[in-house]
Amino acid sequence: EPEVTQTPSHQVTQMGQEVILRCVPISNHLYFYWYRQILGQKVEFLVSFYNNEISEKSEIFDDQFSVERPDGSNFTLKIRSTKLEDSAMYFCASEQFFGPGTRLTVL
């Protein structure tokens, strides 16, 4: 069964640094998503991506965030200048299937 993969599994960064979280979605899917889960809280939608562009984004997804699918397979989430409050688990989803997540820790 195809699965969604994410790298790295854990990323530690200093406040103000840029991070890129990577995902390989399921190849024949059309919609891709990023969600985040702050420790102890519920999973929140960040952004959806369809036909190589953002189809919808939440109010959380401000100018510090960007997504792209540069090579037709990888799907990335970039945070330009990380803040302490960006510390969370970030999940990539390929339609209804979720990846294992990347735990981002901002120090």
Place this chain on the structure above:
Amino acid sequence: AQSVTQPDIHITVSEGASLELRCNYSYGATPYLFWYVQSPGQGLQLLLKYFSGDTLVQGIKGFEAEFKRSQSSFNLRKPSVHWSDAAEYFCAVGARGGSNYKLTFGKGTLLTVNP
């Protein structure tokens, strides 16, 4: 905007007992409905989903859920719980049309299984 309520934050059952986890949703039409399970430090595994048709949906690991439109509910059930079922369970709703998999999640129910 859609929303999901999982009224039980924490449920404890004995191994072998039956289980029902409650989920109520708010949405203007018939939504897409999902249940996911998350073990500590792990990702979200899809247990089952309802799109249309038979309102009793079978999933993996012996779980089932029933969509009740009149009650705006989609409760998850299992007839006999195993110790390995201990995890956090999330109900989610997706809007029909457009990006069907843009999901709104409930806060989750933590399941503890006693031996």
